[in-house]
Amino acid sequence: MEVLHLSDITWVRGKRTILEHVNWRIRANEHWALLGLNGSGKTSLLQIISGYQWPTHGSVTVLGMRYGSVDVREVRKHIGWVSSAIASRFEADASFDKAYEVVISGRYGSIGLWQPPTDEDRQDALHALEQVSLLHLAEAPFNTLSQGERQRLLIARAFMAKPKLLVLDEPCTGLDIRARELLLSSLERTQNNGEGPTIIYVTHHVEEILPFISHALVMDEGRVAASGAKQAVLTDDVLRNAFHVDVRTTWENQRVWLTVR
Known part of the structure; x- marks a missing residue:
């Protein structure tokens, strides 16, 4: 079953294009990280998913329910x-x-x-x-x-x-390193039995992406810069281009870490 399907989403507000040609498909048993700089379109994408904003173009289907043909309030009960x-x-x-x-x-x-x-x-x-x-x-x-x-x-x-879908919107913001790791450890424990909801973890810190998160989508200036299995997405080239900083990735204990060159 598809948990989420965004098809060719474009959102224009006034004369400004906020999101442009965004495609995103989340299948059952996948957990995703949503990354990007501030202003890259992450929050706008969440507003579209939750039904609080309507795209100018494209279709939104959440948990098999297509927006425009269902009561969005019913969908939100499962998120x-x-x-x-x-x-x-x-x-x-x-x-x-x-x-x-x-x-x-x-x-x-x-x-x-x-x-x-x-x-x-x-x-x-x-x-x-x-x-x-x-x-x-x-x-x-x-x-x-x-x-x-x-x-x-x-x-x-x-x-x-x-919930069938759980969105964690930058949950580690403002936490020191000990509090961050306690939160991440707690989150990982909730997934140990494999019966938890599909998770979308929103962040701009790649080191927060836990081993159970299988995929990543990177936003840059309202467009999808990269999307897919996290090992293929969280690379030097992708993150350098999306974050506009010369970075290098290293992997340790199934987590990725960034250093600025």
């Missing part, structure tokens, strides 16, 4: 998101909620809980917290957690809805 925008909403509106309550809210798609959680909700939330190594902080208020702990908590929250 999990982790982003700085969601974290900001909890900081503003639910900062005193306990960690396990934040996780449970993912099942209902709410910021904060508006109904008493069930015993099943609590058990599932505790299991999700264990997966991201936060079980010991289940009763801790959101506003007492570190930034890294908050990001791991939001990953646990996203899993509560049992």
